């Protein structure tokens with residue numbers, strides 16, 4: 001069955017029509033005519049996958065990665081960077097419209113590197129093979145290289161099977177110096193760790209939460225700041241865009257005095273706030289990340305910061321009018337409504353909302369915009385070659 005792709009959805013899939021029903025086809029682009037196999041049939045739509053490209057769209061480029069057609073990791077490697085950037089702007093603007101927000105985002109900051117930007121990669125090991133998953137089906141796809149991962153990660157991938165893991169998960173994290181922290185989850189002992197330690201710049205190996213060798217953290221540097229990042233602490237995956245995010249945080253806290261940093265991780269955004277800020281309180285649920293943050297404030301000589309370990313929902317009463325600014329950088333699920341209500345009740349003057357999920361951002365902005373207006377909205381291309389995008393949004397209270 002042939003399908004002509006006419007537009008793209010907000011998961012990066014091409015959309016066409018088949019038998020008067022909509023069909024979603026990953027890895028296609030408007031203008032393509034493709035032969036498809038149906039992978040799912042629902043009452044109102046189909047999902048399909050390409051079996052052959054009959055007529056390629058003029059927008060199509062040759063993906064750099066040989067796994068692209070089958071891999072669930074990337075969605076947009078078949079279009080140019082400028083097409084991908086305008087796709088991301090259109091997608092976020094469509095999500096805002098869907099949430100009844102009349103604001104048009106115009107700016108997207110490019111990543112300095114389009115490939116090899118990721119400082120963290122997680123692979124599955126299935127029957128001793130290093131795998132990603134295929135999209136939709138989640139069937140394992142054997143891989144030896146990833147164009148999104150930094151070179152130190154790809155180098156180690158070549159010898160990862162020396163650990164002789166039959167089935168498990170391995171996360172490789174790296175830093176500005178190319179040092180590596182290896183985090184494995186699997187049954188049975190890891191083999192040849194001495195060989196890997198001798199041949200790679202490993203600073204630590206964690207197996208099932210236990211430290212087998214060296215440290216259980218990495219140090220990383222962004223702009224002039226240095227961070228300790230424990231093996232289970234969050235850190236932004238693209239250091240080039242993280243640097244841009246820090247610059248924005250610094251600029252937009254110039255007139256802030258007391259700042260709440262909800263979802264504070266290892267203290268990154270608190271530390272990136274402007275030097276004029278007198279007091280910052282960070283709240284983060286991962287205990288190790290809070291320990292890291294408390295050390296990071298010392299390393300970066302910011303003694304006006306405080307961090308507490310808690311679920312933000314359990315300390316929503318910390319949101320008081322004492323703070324003039326709140327930074328929200330939640331996980332993909334966004335911010336709970338009770339927290340949004342508390343922010344509105346306490347009339348916090350400024351909200352800086354950093355989001356990796358425009359859908360939950362749109363939902364949350366919809367709840368805020370009766371009392372707040374958008375003063376700035378910039379996209380950051382944190383995840384090139386994928387449909388994902390980071391948003392940076394500044395809101396000010398309407399009545400102050």
Ligand SMILES: C[S@@+](CC[C@H](N)C(=O)[O-])C[C@H]1O[C@@H](n2cnc3c(N)ncnc32)[C@H](O)[C@@H]1O
Pocket residue numbers: 233234235236263264265266267268269283284285286289310311312313329330331356
């Ligand atoms: C997107 S990250 C942002 C971290 C940090 N702002 C940064 O830029 O590195 C979200 C953080 O929220 C934390 N988190 C998730 N759910 C949470 C909750 N209910 N309460 C507090 N922190 C939470 C995660 O552990 C993670 O560190």
